[in-house]
Amino acid sequence: MSRRLSRLLIVALLTACAASGALAAAGKTTKSTKKPTTPPPPALVWRGDYATARGVVEDVSKAWEKSGKGRIEIQPFNTASGLDAVAHGLADIAGSARNSAGGVEGDLVFTPVAFDALVMITHPSNGTGNLTVKQLHDIYFGKITNWKDVGGKDAPINLYAVASPGDGVEYSLRRLIFGRGNQPVAAPRLYVNTAKLEEAVTLDPNALGVTTLSGVASNSKVKMVSVDGVRPSVSTITDGSYVLYTPLYLVTNKESPKAAQITAFMEFLHTDQVRSLARAHQLVPYTDAPQLAENDKARREKLLAENGIKMDVVADPIPTAAAVSMPAAPAAADASPVAEKAAASGQTYTVSKGDTLGVIAKKYSVSVADLKKWNDLSSDNVKIDQVLKVSGN
Numbered sequence: 001m002s003r004r005l006s007r008l009l010i011v012a013l014l015t016a017c018a019a020s021g022a023l024a025a026a027g028k029t030t031k032s033t034k035k036p037t038t039p040p041p042p043a044l045v046w047r048g049d050y051a052t053a054r055g056v057v058e059d060v061s062k063a064w065e066k067s068g069k070g071r072i073e074i075q076p077f078n079t080a081s082g083l084d085a086v087a088h089g090l091a092d093i094a095g096s097a098r099n100s101a102g103g104v105e106g107d108l109v110f111t112p113v114a115f116d117a118l119v120m121i122t123h124p125s126n127g128t129g130n131l132t133v134k135q136l137h138d139i140y141f142g143k144i145t146n147w148k149d150v151g152g153k154d155a156p157i158n159l160y161a162v163a164s165p166g167d168g169v170e171y172s173l174r175r176l177i178f179g180r181g182n183q184p185v186a187a188p189r190l191y192v193n194t195a196k197l198e199e200a201v202t203l204d205p206n207a208l209g210v211t212t213l214s215g216v217a218s219n220s221k222v223k224m225v226s227v228d229g230v231r232p233s234v235s236t237i238t239d240g241s242y243v244l245y246t247p248l249y250l251v252t253n254k255e256s257p258k259a260a261q262i263t264a265f266m267e268f269l270h271t272d273q274v275r276s277l278a279r280a281h282q283l284v285p286y287t288d289a290p291q292l293a294e295n296d297k298a299r300r301e302k303l304l305a306e307n308g309i310k311m312d313v314v315a316d317p318i319p320t321a322a323a324v325s326m327p328a329a330p331a332a333a334d335a336s337p338v339a340e341k342a343a344a345s346g347q348t349y350t351v352s353k354g355d356t357l358g359v360i361a362k363k364y365s366v367s368v369a370d371l372k373k374w375n376d377l378s379s380d381n382v383k384i385d386q387v388l389k390v391s392g393n
Contacts, residue, residue: 045091047075048082052095055214078193079168094251097168112247114283117213117232120225123205128152130226137307142186160209161187172246179311217282317356351386364390
């Protein structure tokens with residue numbers, strides 16, 4: 001046999017072996033033991049002020065994710081940006097240190113989750129450790145401009161504030177000492193949020209500004225100022241002796257496509273784990289201190305009287321337990337039997353203790369905006385025994 005023919009035979013044998021192996025491999029079927037994975041739910045987007053971010057959301061979101069329930073994307077900035085994002089579907093939950101101011105916010109659901117102290121801060125080197133409510137009023141109004149007039153050194157009071165008129169912390173303080181949250185004040189130094197304000201105070205011995213207890217309780221670079229001789233703390237908030245406190249709200253949109261996820265998260269806030277996290281941040285869980293909401297009208301009347309302001313104080317609606325636990329779900333495509341009956345008869349509803357426009361709207365499958373329109377309401381406030389139209393007939 002020639003050398004050339006031998007080489008050809010060898011190549012043919014190798015080719016045949018390779019083909020046989022390929023056919024054998026093709027004949028075997030491999031069964032996959034890997035189970036199909038369920039895709040994780042989309043992240044909930046939270047946006048809002050630093051008060052609720054630091055006090056409520058940051059650690060709670062970690063606990064939520066650790067429990068396997070999903071993920072929360074946190075975008076802290078300020079109150080106005082959060083409320084606007086939720087109203088336009090760009091965020092799922094907003095954080096706010098104030099209640100609804102009406103207008104476009106009227107259709108959003110404000111759920112109180114905790115109480116926080118509004119804290120006046122200055123530089124640690126500043127010798128003033130206490131201010132009265134009346135002194136605070138006069139400082140913000142521009143009547144007092146020097147630290148010596150409140151028992152301190154002879155130096156100007158550099159009053160700092162957050163620029164946004166709707167900022168939750170600023171709005172709540174001004175509402176307490178002036179009676180209205182949009183009161184102009186004598187604060188030439190303005191910042192985009194309370195975090196930036198706190199940074200500025202650390203650099204100025206003559207500074208004064210407002211933030212929250214949850215934000216600065218562990219910050220040794222600023223000094224907390226007592227009010228009327230009472231230092232802000234969880235205990236003084238709870239017993240009401242520290243008078244400058246505000247609810248913190250998580251704000252949702254009842255039309256959100258993620259309503260089920262949002263409801264689950266709001267329910268998660270009432271677990272023992274989350275309540276412990278709130279207390280660790282110097283917050284009082286909202287359901288731990290119902291007396292603060294019940295006494296709010298009397299507190300505000302007293303503060304305004306101390307500042308010489310005569311004004312009718314309207315009580316804020318006290319949410320029911322159900323309203324505190326979860327946001328309103330989106331309205332069904334078809335009206336409920338209750339709503340159909342109301343629409344057919346031009347039915348009215350008498351407000352009971354604990355009712356809010358949001359709760360009543362949900363009951364009759366209408367919007368808050370509709371209730372306000374049908375009843376010529378300029379705000380979200382309602383009173384016990386007030387009779388409301390719950391249909392447009």
